[in-house]
Amino acid sequence: MLTAEQRADWARDGFLVLPGFVPAEACDELRAHAGTLIAGFDPGEVPSVFSTHEQTRTSDEWFLSSGDKVRCFVEEEDHRVVNKIGHAMHDLDPVFERFSRTPELAAVAHDVGLRQPLLLQSMYILKAPHVGGEVTLHTDHTFLWTDPQTVTGFWFALEDATLENGCLWALPGGHRMPARSRFRREGGGTTFDVLDPAPYPTEGEVPLEAAKGTLVVLHGLLPHRSDANRSDRSRAAYTLHCIDATATYPADNWLQRSPALPLRGFGSEVGAAPA
Ligand code: FE2
Secondary structure, X not given: OOXXXXXXXXXXXXXXXXXXXXXXXXXXXXXXXXXXXXXXXXXXXXXHHHOOOOHHHHHHHHHHOOOOOEEEEEOOOOOOOXXXXXXXXXXXXXXXXXXXXXXXXXXXXXXOOOOOEEEEEEEEEEEOOOOEOOXXXXXXXXXXXXXXXXXXXXXXEOOOEOOOOOOEEEOOOHHHOOOOEEEEEEOOEEXXXXXXXXXXXXXXXXXXXXXXXXXXXXXOOOOEEEOOEOOOOOEEEEEEEEEEOOOEOOOOOOOOOOXXXXXXXXXXXXXXXXX
């Protein structure tokens, strides 16, 4: 699927931008479907999230138990605005599954080095006009740790992502630096282990503007971020994170799945569930 030049770009930069990877109609179908899920979301399902008392604990719980569910999450600035659906649509929702499990994507996953890819996490991310929040600089390995590192992000622009509406930014070659933190479960909540307190260098950071239908592939160690959306246009994206079945998946990673819903690859084969 990838040319020799694209594979060289991947090795050098830690990311790939593949315009026109997904037909516009497939992007529209996924957005419309996500809109239906969001319209059906009742914020009353998580009443405590919206009260200040115990907000952190209850929103943690809503998040921590979502690894094998389809749940809506809301903007920090405005709790009426859904900004994310996560984290197992690729296994539980036929429309998301169809978008996620394609022979083309399986081929790209193979070409960037995943030998036995398992689809671990899906997120529909909506940066609404004016209120869509920023995502601070991070690596995906920090959140979806495997030993050795294998997590790879597949980020799909469902609408044009531009400088104005909060496109991705990345640090080319940054994937050659070790991870500087690890997010994991501790007690009933979560914690960050700081492995290296130095901030990432931001010099040389580049915007990854992406027209609708573009696939951006992100190495798990690549530092990346996105700005808030202060524009009049929404920025919808879909991300899928894969790990390799040959790596160890720690029991204290935030994302845990019920044994009843084992991880699967791009076909129908059943992979090993995380321990
Ligand atoms: Fe990320």
